[in-house]
Amino acid sequence: MGTNAYLFAEVITVGDELILGETIDTNATGIAVMLRDIGVPVRRMTTVGDRIEDIVDSVTKAVERCDLLIVAGGLGPTMDDITREGVALALSIPLNFSKLAEELIRERFKQLGREPASNNLRQALFPEGADIIPNPVGTAPAFSVRTGACRVYCVPGVPREMRYLMQHTVLPEVQQAVRLQAMAICTLRVAGIGESDLELRISKRLLKQTNPVIGFAAHHGIIDTRLTAYASNNEEAVQALGHMRSEILADIGPFVFGFDGDTVVGALQKLVEATGFRVGFFEDRGLQGAFRIDPSGADGNSWLQSHLVAGLEPAEIRKTHGLQSDNLTVTAPLIAAHLRARYDLDACGLVLSRAVTADAPDNEANTVAVVSVRNGETVVRQYGFGVDSPVGKEWIPNWVMGQMWYRLRTLQEGEFNPHR
Ligand code: ATP
Ligand code: MG
16 A cells, blocks of 8 residues: 555445436445445545546546545446446556456356356456456456555445455455554534534634544534544554544533434433433424424433423414414414423423414414523524424424533533532
């Protein structure tokens, strides 16, 4: 491999079906996961169709940037399978007919009780000097070839064959070449704040750092802040990661509800059980399911279910309490405050939808979520989509629970801190 202190990889997937959107490119992600698991970071993934100039272009550029390039797809026997030609052209290496590969192909066909067609023998063409990798799970042998500081592996696009050859040949070879490389990853799970505000709280120095490096992945209502450390051995990587983690927690700690696989509902449940705060979730009649409760109770959902009051009639509540406005963003916080008082709660989360308050004006948000916490401000969020949309199912409960968790934590600290 290269002489870089750290090895970086790129992945190129080839196939018209991929860029036409007919096949989901699971090879690129599959390869990325396998490389990550052996501590080799992928810096870029490229997808091209079955066009020789696109393959040549992407391979030429990739080999200049990385130490390890994996190309998947286009090793088949037909005219549209041109990866071997593309790689040979990109590396300016002639394509030679390999007697060894021909034997491997004939052997494979014999096992299958068939004769290779003449185009199958195209699969015996390889860039000069390439190492041929026998493929016991398919007909196309794979190969690897070195150019400058980069080693290129070409594997078939059939996912089963790709996985087999990665696991049996490519990964062991790569691991041997980079025995000393290690990577440690930690994900801080963040709620109660938006992505841009979060970034502003993190010191510029940490944001600019490249090792360990910070990455953000915003999901609906939750932001994952991933820290990745590279080092020559595992111990060093873990140590560097731990250091970075304490530094970033000093900046954004109050918004971090958990790590790695922790869920926001799990964090909220833990906090409520530890403090004895009284909480309740409310959803209006037309909206049953706003809190995405899974009857199996997975993910702390049975806890959520036991705190859910479904089937509210917002129109009735408005009437009872003399709330004049039909505007959800005006009435929802008032309703939330009434419910909190009526049920004697420290915090309540409420989701209302315009669909059930049909008299609401047209220019209003479709769905309004509110979190009301004792001694705290009431926070309101409007959504243009309903809770029945896939994004609504995810975003609305995440937002409600994240806000409630963050605000109850603040309340808890206030109650335990005599100086406040
Ligand atoms: P090979 O190199 O083995 O010939 P290929 O790309 O030429 O691979 P195709 O006939 O194009 O083979 O594809 C074989 C099967 O593998 C198809 O079902 C195709 O959709 C699937 N496939 C190819 N590339 C990918 C990919 N990146 N992700 C998921 N499936 C893929
Ligand atoms: Mg193909």
